[in-house]
Amino acid sequence: MRFASLGSGSKGNATLIEVGKTRVLLDCGFSVKETEKRLLRLGCEPDSLDAVVVTHEHGDHVNGVGRLSRKYKLPVWLTVGTNEVAKDTDFNQTCFIDPHSNFEIGDLSLQPFPVPHDAREPCQFVFSDGAVRLGILSDLGRVTPHVLSSLDSLDALMLECNYDYDMLMEGSYPYSLKKRVSGDLGHLDNKQSEAILKKLDLTKLQHLIGGHVSEKNNLPEFARQALYRGANCESEWISMASQENGFDWRDVR
Ligand SMILES: [Zn+2]
Ligand SMILES: [Zn+2]
Incomplete structure (x- = not known):
């Protein structure tokens, strides 16, 4: 299995996951043109x-999904709740996710898990090829026992490090947005995020990547520190996904 990011942050998210001949895009918060450019950068037609x-239905995750689905005749997998409230749901084909049931797309197995976030029916995912497991977690308000058990003993993890609490509180956001x-x-x-890592079995982890880092309320260096403290590892071992460049392909074996 391998994975790569087209970009990560409040201006757009999209992650590519590949197993054998199966290629799946997780979220698409970029325009079709931008998505095409970023896919080609990763060698992906x-x-x-x-x-x-x-x-979930937030714009930074779905802005390009409808148009991409129609242009390339792609099925779109989402929860009933997300489909009800997303702006553009005229998909080439709609496939519903039960957030408590695993499902398969080609050679890829997906294990969804519901998360607390201010969306209608948000879920996040663990991807597997049957041998190794990759967890991708962003847009989460607080950790739950179910989130922790879903992410235990992973081989690779991309984890949201959205904001630094002091930077958010001292920053320019209106009070209501800071609270949200x-x-x-x-x-x-x-x-x-640091506390989540301390509760997980990370003995098999090959990749740890920080994602969805706020450009206004965080610094990649702060996020990196939290991750290496949480994982008790060398700081050089941590990668950060950027808004502009995401990150290049990572192999998980
Ligand atoms: Zn988001
Ligand atoms: Zn969101």
Whole structure:
């Protein structure tokens, strides 16, 4: 299995996951043109995609999904709740996710798990080829026992480090937005992400990548510190997904 990011952050998210001949795009918060450009940067022809899987209806995750689905005739997998409230749901084909049931797309197995976030029916995913497991977690207000058990003993993890609490509180956001971001249905701050890592079995972990880092309320260096403290590892071992460049392909064996 391998995975790569087209970009990560509040201006757009999209992650590519590949197993054998199966290629799935997790979320697409970029325009079709931007998505095509970013896919080609990773050596991926857009018409080689098999499906788009959607975590929730926020624009930074779905802005390009409808148009990409129609242009490349892609099925879109999402929860009934997300489909009800997403803006553009005129998909080439709609496939519903039960957030408590695993499902398969080609050679890829997906294990969804519901998360607390201010969306209708958000879920995040663990991807597997039957041998190794990759967890991708973003847009989470607080950790739950089910989130922790879903992420235990992974081989690779991309974890949200959205904001630094002090930077958010001292920053320019209006009070209501500060409350939303830091609330139980908002996003993970660096310390919450660090605490999650401390509760997980990381002995098999080959990749740890910080994602969805706020450009206004965080610094990649702060997020990196939280991750290496949480995982008790060397700082050089941690990667950060950027808004502009995401990150290049990572192999998980
Ligand atoms: Zn988001
Ligand atoms: Zn969101």
